[in-house]
Amino acid sequence: MQSYVSLTLSNISIERGERDLCKGLSVVAKFGRLYRIVGENGAGKTSLLKVIAGLLMPVEGEIYLDDRAIAAQVNPWSRDCLYLGHQHGVKKLLTVEENIRCYCPNASAENIHKVLTQLGLLPYQDTSVKQLSAGQAKRVALSRLWLSNQAIWLLDEPFSSLDMKGSALLEEKLEQHLGHGGLVILTTHQALLRVDAQLIELTL
């Protein structure tokens, strides 16, 4: 994993469907910390995550990784940034293991076994995702975090559908990522029990 100091959102304005979602938002997000985007339904939390992920263009503003504008990055942004949207992003007709192999084609059999064990998915390794519960399918989607090399995790509602054990497991993983110098920016309607969150408030 590459090491960085900060991700800076500078004067970001986002508009969707001719509605302003945020105007002139500036945040310096430090690596090693977790940022939680807060705001009511429709405030623009998902939209802001998509802007940071490079999936949506802001009407103005710039994003910098340390002192380099992301647009000017030589390496693809995906090398540093893992975005998990609140759609599961799992292929329902594939098995659990096939999904994980799609996400991480270079993962060793040993690592995949480890991740399946940690996420309680080992008994479902060869089961197609369409036969899983919502929480189990969410665990498949989240397996990317266990195999990720990216420093920046952008997570839209990562706790949704997870039971208490799954939520604790995910928080532990986030804590570990921060401890390794990673940066997490997420949305969640759930209280975080283990990790301190800095808030990015979206209010217009």
Ligand SMILES: Nc1ncnc2c1ncn2[C@@H]1O[C@H](COP(=O)(O)OP(=O)(O)OP(=O)(O)O)[C@@H](O)[C@H]1O
């Ligand atoms: N594809 C789209 N085209 C036009 N407008 C959109 C589109 N997607 C979302 N919007 C609008 O953008 C606004 C912000 O949506 P967004 O999903 O970012 O909010 P949110 O804060 O994540 O909401 P929630 O808490 O309900 O998940 C909403 O008013 C929504 O109607």
